[in-house]
Structures are given as C-alpha cells and as structure tokens.
Amino acid sequence: MVRDALLVDLYELTMMEAYHHQGISGTATFDLFVRALPDERNFLLTAGLGPLLEALEGLRFTSDDLSYLETTGIFGKGFLDVLETFRFSGDVDAMAEGSIAFAGEPFLRVTAPVIEAQFLETLVMNQVHLATTLASKAARVVLAADGRGLADFGLRRTHGAEAGTSGARAHWIAGFDSTSNVLAGKLYGIPISGTMAHSFVQLHEEEEDAFRSFARVFPDTVLLVDTYDTLRGVDLVIDLAAELGSDFRVRGVRLDSGDLASLAAATREKLDGAGLERVQIFASGNLDEWRVRELVRGGAPIDAFGVGTRLGTSQDAPNLDIVYKLAQYDERPLLKLSTDKATLPGIKQVWRRRDGEGRLVGDTIGLAAEDLSGEPQLRPAMRSGRRVPSAVEDLQAVRSRARSELAGLPESVRALEPADPPYEVAISDSLSSLRDRLVEELR
C-alpha cells in the first residue's frame, strides 16, 4: 500500500493536471518540517527516510490505477498519459535517519520538476510523519528507562498493521531492544520477544500446570504471574523451580497489573529468598515514559519493561504539526503568509554546533549558499530519482546514530518535562532579510 501511487490527496493530482495544462514545468523545492513541537516533546528523532526513498524509486501508476482515475471523470486523457510514464526524477536532501531535529527545521527537502515535487507531498508527509512521531515517542521511553531493557508490545492497538510494523522499526531505531511484532522481525531483522498471555494460564485447570507445561516447551521463558494473584503466581514459580531442580531455566516472571513498584519489590524478595536471584522481573501494563521513569527512579527491581499502546499510538501526542511547503520555484524563493502558518523562503540548510564533548549547543537555519558555523545537517539522499549510496543504510547504523545523537542532547532537552528555554534554533541574517524582503513585496 505504501508504494501505491494512488496513496495521494486528490488535490495533488488536480494541481498536477493544472500545471500540465499551463505548461508550468519549472523546478520546485519543497521543505518538510514540523511547525511547532507538541508541548510533550523537546525534540524529534527523525525516522522513515530509508523506506521512503525506496518507495520513491519504485513509484509507478499501474494500469488499474489509471483506469480508476479515468472512471472518476476528473482528468483529461493527456494528463493520464503523463501519469502512465510518471517516474520520480528529482533530488532529495535530508537529515540522516536517526537524527535529532527541532521545530521549524527542514529535515527533508525535495527538488524536482514541480509536477513531481507536488505529487510527493502526501506520501512523504504520511510516511515520515508516522515514523518520526513514533521514534520521537520511543526516544523518551528509552531515556526514561535509563538502560533497563525495553520491548515494544504495541502491535495490537497501533493504527493498523503498517503502523505496528513501521512503529517497531522506529522504536528499534530509538533504542528499544525487541518487538513482539513477528512481521517486523522478518522485514527488518529486529529481535522478537514474547512468551505467554493470561489466556494460556486460564485455559489450564491449575496455574501451576500452565507454568510447568510452558517451561517444558520453552525452558528459558518468562512466565506471566498475575492472572489470578500475582504473589501466589510467584510462589508457584518458586515451587516449579524446586520441582525441576537443575532443569529449571526460567528466565523471568512478568507482572502485568496492579501496583508494579510494590509487586516487583515483593516478587524480588520472594525470588531471592528462594535462591532465584538470576530470575528477572519484567513489567508491563499501561506503561509510558512517565511510569517507566517513576519505577526506575523509585528503585523498583524491574529488569525490563514491555511498553505497548501508549507508545504505539504516541498517545499523548499522536501527531506532529508536520508540513511540506513550497520554498522555491524556478529559482524564485517563495513563502506564504497565512495566519500562524508563515513559512521560510528559499533553499535552506541547518547548521548544528556542538561543544567539545559533542553535545549540541545550538542550530541555525540559513540559506544553503551560506557558510555558517557548525555541521550542515541536510545531506544528499537522492539524485535524479536514484538513492545516493550513502543514503542506503543498514538499520543498525541508523540505530547507532540515534543512540549517539540522544546522548548528545543537553540535559534540559533530554528531560521529559518541557525544556525551558527550548533548544536554540536561530535564523541566519541572510535568511531573515530575504523573508522580510519577500513579506514586504507581498504586502
């Protein structure tokens, strides 16, 4: 579905037909950026670039697509012929996947004949928005977990199969250790995890039978102990350890309800008292970065967290104010003035300055032709419709980048609370002069 050329807002196609009729075919540049961050986010962790570029290379209208468009009666034959041979032949510049971005910063830029660049709007926004929304949420959970293990359990309540699978990829980029989503394991090579549900326990006459049976098939498993009474469940695991002796290899127990802090403490005490120090404690159930931080800071003896729905839907901020805006046409820098929706004109670059330890100290958005201090963040990703070799990255490389980028965030930005002041993103003098001049001309 992601590669389907009809995954597009109708108005992209009507505008394309109008350009076609008018013979408007100059080069346009569009910027992808987030106007303002949600109150619950101090930064974005960008994701989705790799799969997007692959999709752009393969973008084609099928004969089925064209037949459908014809039946709508909206389009002329001449324009449908244009679509039949449509290929994306333009350039993409972008921050590498797994980079940090802030409000207002273009992190992806498309330069192409206007008909192509316009066409990409819906697909680029839809795909990068999903991955970046979920990676940015996951990054907060990773920071809160402070080194504890993290498993993505979101699939059952994500917004569909694609959200659960792109999400697993995004969470893994952000630093999660595994996912319950088997398809994501197959597609992206992400480690998969998961053992048993309450239904497995319920279905057995006795809870201890369920544990014994499961451990027979999967000796180093994690047993879910809260189906009826959590601490009684832990006792049954201890009984099983006594029964099996050296054959007992159960790796952990999982708590999925109740007061996780006190239950984890009591569980640890019981396990340790039985000489089962090596049996780990996993916790799940309505977790998010705030609950994880509370448990970690409170010293709860939890080795790993399973985080699901609140992560997988980015529940507190399910969308970003992401936009794809025309910045230049035919070498003419452009902006729009709509109330609260004004944009920055021209072909831009983002420079990032770091201190001696690599920690971020400030960004500047300027015109690409400028030479400002710091490291330019937008780099070539596609040229003439083909990915440049450096943009075809191993997922592990993206994950490593994200780890070091997150480590380089200032403390106030890493915090879960709103950074005050927010991270500094300046606009260069040349860019603001250009903007002011164009605003003047339009008024």
Place this chain on the structure above:
Amino acid sequence: MVRDALLVDLYELTMMEAYHHQGISGTATFDLFVRALPDERNFLLTAGLGPLLEALEGLRFTSDDLSYLETTGIFGKGFLDVLETFRFSGDVDAMAEGSIAFAGEPFLRVTAPVIEAQFLETLVMNQVHLATTLASKAARVVLAADGRGLADFGLRRTHGAEAGTSGARAHWIAGFDSTSNVLAGKLYGIPISGTMAHSFVQLHEEEEDAFRSFARVFPDTVLLVDTYDTLRGVDLVIDLAAELGSDFRVRGVRLDSGDLASLAAATREKLDGAGLERVQIFASGNLDEWRVRELVRGGAPIDAFGVGTRLGTSQDAPNLDIVYKLAQYDERPLLKLSTDKATLPGIKQVWRRRDGEGRLVGDTIGLAAEDLSGEPQLRPAMRSGRRVPSAVEDLQAVRSRARSELAGLPESVRALEPADPPYEVAISDSLSSLRDRLVEELR
C-alpha cells in the same frame, strides 16, 4: 500487510506451539470488547468487520514466513509443519459493521480450536481497533456537523497509508461525504474530493493568475483564498466572476486559516453582495467535532468542512482499551481476576431494547443460552472459516446502518459531552451468578 500471517505478537505463536506439544486442541471462545470508553466517547461505532473477515478467509503462512520463523530458532519442526497447513476453520459472531457498542459489550466473538482462536488475537484486535477508533471519532464529527458537508482530509498525518485508507472507509461509514484519499476511492468506491493547495497559489506570480488558471482546467472547482490575505482572495474570486461572466462556474471558496467564523461571515457577505449566492464556503484547518459544533451553532455560513489530522489520528483518544479475552474453553466458562482487568465468563449475547420510535433505551449482556428482552446484537459472521452470506455487505449498506443507528442514540449519548448517567448496560442475573460462582472457586 494486513493479510500477512506474521502480523502477530510472538507470544501467540509460542502459546500455539505449547498447545500443540501438550495436545491441547479443544474449542476456545474469545470475546472482543472495550473495557472502558475514553472519557471523550459516549459510544463506539463498530467498523472493520468486513475487511477482517475477508482477511481471515485468506490467512496463510507463506514459505518465506516459515523460513523466517525457522531462522529464529524458537520453534520446532513439528510446529512449523502445523503452520504450513494452517487455515482458520472457526466461527465468528459479531455485531454488524456500523453498529453501536458500549463498554464491556462483546461485539465480536471467535469460537475455534484453541490454536486458531489464539492466533487471531493480534490481527483481530489491530484491525478492528483501528477502524472502530476512527469510525467512533468520525461519528462525533458527523453529529456535530448537523447535516453540513464533511470531507476527510486526514491522510497526510494519519499513522501511515493503511490508517489513512482504513480511516477513509471508517469515516465514510460514519457519515462523511468524501475523502481526499484517492486510494480509498479506488478500493472502496468512496467519493473523492480536493482541489488546490497554497503551493499552487504561491507558485504563480499573482494570486489572480492562479485562480484563473485553475478555473480554466477545473471550471466547477473550489478556490483556496487564504494564501496571503483571505478577504483579498475573496475579492479576486469576485473579480474573476466578473471577468468570466457566464463562464464562471466556480463552486466554492475554501478558508484554511484565521478566525473561520468571522471570515466566513465576511466572505458570505462579499459573495452575496456580488450576486454570487450560489458560491459555497468550505472551511478547514485544525477542525474537530468541538470546533465544527461551535461554528455550526454560531451560525457561521459554512457549507462544508474539511476535517483532517484531529479526525485521522482520533487525536483526543487515539486508542481504545480494546481486549480479546478467553471466555470459554472446552465447554468450561472462564474468567480472569487481574486487578482492574476482570472479565465475564461464558458464551455471551448482547440484547438491546428500543422504545416505540426505535431509540435505544438499554442493553443487557447475558449468556447466549438465555432468552432476554430486546434484540440480540451478535449474529453469525463466519461458520467453519467461511463468511456467511449476510456478513458480506455492501459498504453503502453499512453506512446506512450507521446512519440509522446514530439517529437512534439517546440525546445524552449523542452529545459531545460525557453522558451522565452513561447509557445503561446491565448484566443478566444468570451471567452475574456464573461470574460470582467462578470467582468463588478461584479464591
């Protein structure tokens, strides 16, 4: 991706392997329901059943899937052989798509050999959750719009392509008139809508040139007037009408920013003053059911609304507390007691009572074997792995059902504010006795 058998949480597969090893193969019944509604919802509009049933009929593990599972080292050869010939052979009973459901009511029930019924958990939850979340949100917007036109503009910021496409379907079921998503138009026959973006205006040297050009290609279009200054944009449309005379067939103008109420009023006045009473006003920009209601109640002369991100992500309640819970195994009714997560045992039915005008007055959840007053809501949807004919519905029929179901809601439930008291859902005496007896036995 939706039909991919690996779209599953790993633990379903490990439990299945354990059942296989233990020779546990009895019939299990699982209920799908929402434990508690979000504070922002008084009811659910169920959606997603049709595509789900189709996916269940086609569920197969490919040789690629099996090879991947083998590489994980988790599964034995014997179990992989079972998966190779896996087919869903069970029964599904469900409320018809486009029905109203309330918290605690099973609206879909799977009865099948336990290995199959367990396998379905992730897919059933993931797909029905997405569609029902979005249909339930859209239903609120439809009620708020009180007959005004509604277009779904969500695609660019939904959680991926699938969410945007399933979403368009769900919104249409709920009563939206069209979608901007061309793929949804092709797949589901939903009317598509959309005309121009700000970029089209920006790209022309003069705003009036953009309007003139677009109206030449699409004479009965809607022109976007707020790129620079909304009321100046309206003046330019009026100028164009004067210029084109009887060739002027522009259907409407769209406002996408600023104070929509006052801009719509001023726009209407300008248009009417120029004799353009038939030119409609469309509004968009950060709309949701609350903003739509405010504009409608305030008498803003807006003919139709384009609703996007807040709808497409169900922003105020991006997930439901949906669960898929074991209710019976091998003719033995079951429940679980986990804190705040207790379930109702046995094979159940939901009876709905209406007054003389068809308006809902109360529901009762009871045991399916009971004969209670009201109309049973759960009906056969699949038998032995095949859809029953009555469950293969035209989307228009689903949409019609939703319309009449929404019309039958009590006023307090139709309201955007939380219904106080909430709609009455009782539990039958037999069901509560059974539950109490099982709780007693477990304690």
